[in-house]
Amino acid sequence: MIDIKHIAKTFGDRQVLAGIDGSFQPGQTSLIIGGSGTGKSVLLKCMIGLIKPDEGEVLYDGRNFLTVNEDDQKVIRREMGVLFQGSALFDSKTVLENVRFPLDMLTDHAENDKLDRARECLQRVGLEEAADRMPSEISGGMKKRVGIARAIVLNPKYLFCDEPNSGLDPLTSIKIDQLIKEITDEYKITTVVITHDMNSMMEIGDKIMFLYEGKKLWEGNSATLTQSNVSELNEFIFASKLIRDMQH
Incomplete structure (x- = not known):
């Protein structure tokens, strides 16, 4: 609350x-x-x-x-999880790396655990097949979904x-x-x-x-x-x- x-x-x-x-x-x-x-x-x-x-x-x-x-x-x-207006994805990172970013920054989880969690969140927003694509290769709507996946990757309250x-x-x-x-x-x-x-x-x-x-x-x-x-x-x-x- x-x-x-x-x-x-x-x-x-x-x-x-x-x-x-x-x-x-x-x-x-x-x-x-x-x-x-x-x-x-x-x-x-x-x-x-x-x-x-x-x-x-x-x-x-x-x-x-x-x-x-x-x-x-x-x-x-x-x-907290935040979805910014312009999705704010890193152009130089793949979709999966973008979703994984908060885990890299804020946790000391094992590599495999971070990958599994990032893939799980991508799956939740229906984008597991786009994991290896770059932000420039996906649509605006897909970018928003990647942004949502990244926003929930740390299990926010x-x-x-x-x-x-x-x-x-x-x-x-x-x-x-x-x-x-x-x-x-x-x-x-x-x-x-x-x-x-x-x-x-x-x-x-x-x-x-x-x-x-x-x-x-x-x-x-x-x-x-x-x-x-x-x-x-x-x-x-x-x-x-x-x-x-x-x-x-």
Whole structure:
């Protein structure tokens, strides 16, 4: 479980996050939605330690990630899996080497064990046949799946996905959503997804948090998303639906 309490962040004279609270449960796919510049990615970066908020707490099963000592912070980091927006694969490494990378960096497991675990994760995302290919030789959707395999290779308790469907066609987006949802359910991971994809909101939003100009204006789930009386959310949904219809 992840709890965030009163997360605030200002860059210069611009307040990007204005006291955000929320909690994210194991086995649930929680979405953070909102237009560009609303603070979604900054909030994610505050949660995973890439940006230090000006105030607030980020609690991982009761441990405040912002104030624990360096050793405890490393322990929490090892419990995180992150799928970055551009997949962030190493061009010079094969698909299998990319998936194996966190094991090489953060564990002292035997070579065979690392290989077995990396292959197991590739198999889980349906890409075992692509193990020896280079990132330049696979499609955008396959790269995202490799990114997911790498994100789960350390058996994380917490999974963060930053715009997992960016740059993908609608059909591939649905497959990526389903994969994230399945893995969350299967391993009882606490999953947080930053997205503006309408399909994701309607299909995998166990919990949805809507940010607008750095504030949390609404919270609910995919079933209650279209019943809100928050005008900013309704405008955002309408625009997202319009984009989705145009893509189809």
